[in-house]
Each structure stands twice: as structure tokens, then as C-alpha cells.
Amino acid sequence: xxxxxxxxxxxxSLALLGLWHLFNTIRSYxxxxxxxxxxxxxxxxxxxxxxxLVLILFFSFFAIILLTIDFPDFNFSSFKPDNLEHASMFxxxxxxxxxxxxxxxTLCSDLFSSIIGILSASVFAQELFLLHFHSTxxxxxEGHYHFLLQLIAFVSFSSALASASFPKSFSAAxxxxxSVMFQGCWFLxxxxxxxxxxxxxxxxxxxxxxxxxxxxxxxxxxxxCESPGAExxxxxxxxxxxxxxxxxxxxxxCALCLKFSCKVMLPKNRSSSEYERLCRQGSxxxxxxxxxxxxSSDQT
Numbered sequence: 001x002x003x004x005x006x007x008x009x010x011x012x013s014l015a016l017l018g019l020w021h022l023f024n025t026i027r028s029y030x031x032x033x034x035x036x037x038x039x040x041x042x043x044x045x046x047x048x049x050x051x052x053l054v055l056i057l058f059f060s061f062f063a064i065i066l067l068t069i070d071f072p073d074f075n076f077s078s079f080k081p082d083n084l085e086h087a088s089m090f091x092x093x094x095x096x097x098x099x100x101x102x103x104x105x106t107l108c109s110d111l112f113s114s115i116i117g118i119l120s121a122s123v124f125a126q127e128l129f130l131l132h133f134h135s136t137x138x139x140x141x142e143g144h145y146h147f148l149l150q151l152i153a154f155v156s157f158s159s160a161l162a163s164a165s166f167p168k169s170f171s172a173a174x175x176x177x178x179s180v181m182f183q184g185c186w187f188l189x190x191x192x193x194x195x196x197x198x199x200x201x202x203x204x205x206x207x208x209x210x211x212x213x214x215x216x217x218x219x220x221x222x223x224x225c226e227s228p229g230a231e232x233x234x235x236x237x238x239x240x241x242x243x244x245x246x247x248x249x250x251x252x253x254c255a256l257c258l259k260f261s262c263k264v265m266l267p268k269n270r271s272s273s274e275y276e277r278l279c280r281q282g283s284x285x286x287x288x289x290x291x292x293x294x295x296s297s298d299q300t
Contacts, residue, residue, distance in 0.1 A: 004195035011187025018181025030260035117164025124157035203230025
């Protein structure tokens with residue numbers, strides 16, 4: 001995954017998956033009874049119900065094949081440890097998707113919903129485990145980006161475990177969706193900032209650009225900075241990007257909450273105002289009826 005496409009494709013997939021979960025989590029909480037809310041670890045599509053699970057299976061199998069054949073070098077003689085580490089993460093995804101699909105087809109999803117949640121948490125646990133030891137090989141700016149990625153993976157693992165333990169918790173389900181979307185956006189950001197020479201911070205040079213230009217900067221990471229001051233500025237920029245991306249995702253979350261809350265509250269306000277209007281009309285008519293009744297009794 002040490003290429004631009006190796007970060008862009010998984011990042012885009014995770015970002016779209018997180019947005020899909022965020023949308024459905026908020027919608028199911030707002031449009032349904034909040035007391036009957038239950039966390040879901042996958043959501044059906046309108047016409048193709050199991051499309052999400054099928055796409056996860058296809059993407060994971062495809063990624064394992066590419067890592068096994070060492071794409072694009074196609075080196076079958078030896079297996080690189082880094083490729084096996086990344087393939088192990090996709091193996092946990094396959095286990096989760098296969099079990100969730102089997103439970104859905106056998107109509108026992110509600111019975112094993114907690115196990116599905118635990119398998120979902122194991123995906124992030126495996127990711128966090130491999131990122132922690134895999135990131136020890138990344139130094140400087142690339143190591144800082146991987147450290148921030150570990151923070152997001154830890155939040156995803158914790159929220160997935162909380163959702164499996166407390167399925168009625170809307171907060172845990174919401175944090176899980178936000179963290180998955182955050183992971184995808186951060187992968188995309190890493191792909192551009194570390195592997196596209198035009199986006200590399202000032203004072204630093206990418207490994208690709210150094211190889212193309214045959215510069216004298218020697219480094220094993222994707223990006224190396226020419227001075228300690230340049231590295232400090234580049235890490236500060238990464239921290240700002242981390243904050244800005246999270247802010248954008250939280251703004252999107254608030255916008256979705258307001259959108260679905262309006263769909264729920266406006267009909268309630270209209271019905272309550274209609275009920276009050278009918279009550280006022282009834283109270284206005286009651287004295288007239290009393291006067292008519294009293295007048296008829298006097299005539300008799």
C-alpha cells in the first residue's frame with residue numbers, strides 16, 4: 001500500500017462507507033422511535049439488500065490478490081512482510097462480511113448481532129495492531145501521519161466494541177460511523193501529501209521526486225525533510241489537516257442531524273398546532289351552545 005493508489009482506493013472506499021453508515025445511523029435514530037434504536041454494523045441498500053457486504057467481500061478478495069502478486073511488480077518469488085500485514089487486515093474484513101451475510105441469509109442476524117459487532121471490532125483491532133508495529137518503520141513526517149492514523153483506528157475499535165456491548169447507544173454508533181469516515185478521509189490525505197510530489201510540504205522532498213530527479217537526499221520513508229525546521233512545519237501542517245478534516249466531518253454530521261430532525265419535528269408541530277386550533281374552536285362554540293340551550297328552556 002506504499003503508493004498513491006494504495007492509499008487513494010482504500011481511503012475513498014472507507015470514506016464512502018463511513019458516509020453511508022453515518023447517513024443511515026442518523027436516519028434510523030431520528031425517523032424511528034429512539035427507544036427502539038439498535039446499532040447496525042451494515043445497512044441494506046434499497047434494491048440490492050446485501051450490496052454492502054458483497055462489495056466488502058469483493059474488495060477484500062481483490063486487495064489480497066493484488067498484495068499476494070505484489071502488484072504492480074508481479075513478483076511471485078517471495079512474499080513481502082508488508083504485503084502480508086496488509087492482507088491480514090483484509091482477511092478480518094472477509095471474516096466479518098461472510099459471517100454477517102450468512103446470518104442474514106439464515107435469518108439469525110438478531111440472534112448473533114453481538115458476534116457481528118465483535119467481528120467488526122476485531123477488524124479495527126487488527127488494523128490498530130498492525131499499524132502500531134508497521135509504523136515503527138516509518139520515520140519523520142510519514143511516521144507522524146501514521147501515528148495520527150493510529151488514533152483514529154483506536155477510536156474506531158473502541159466505538160465498535162461499545163456498539164457491540166451497548167447496541168442501544170446512539171452515541172457509540174455515531175462515533176463509529178464518524179471514525180470510519182475519518183479514516184477514509186485521512187487515507188486520502190496521506191495519499192496526496194506523501195505520494196504526490198506537488199502536495200509535499202515546502203522544505204521536504206518525496207521519495208518519488210527524489211528518484212526521478214536523482215537528488216542526493218537519501219531516505220527510506222515516503223517523504224524526507226531537508227531540515228529539522230521544515231519537518232516541524234510539516235508536522236504542524238499535518239496536525240492542522242487532522243483538525244480541519246474532523247471539523248468538516250462533524251459539520252456534515254450536524255447537518256444530517258438537523259435535516260432528519262426537521263422531517264420529524266415539523267409534522268409533529270403541525271399536528272399539535274392543528275389540535276390546538278380545534279380545541280380553541282370547540283371552546284369558542286361552547287358558550288354559544290349554552291346560550292341556545294338556556295334560551296330554549298325559557299321558552300318552554
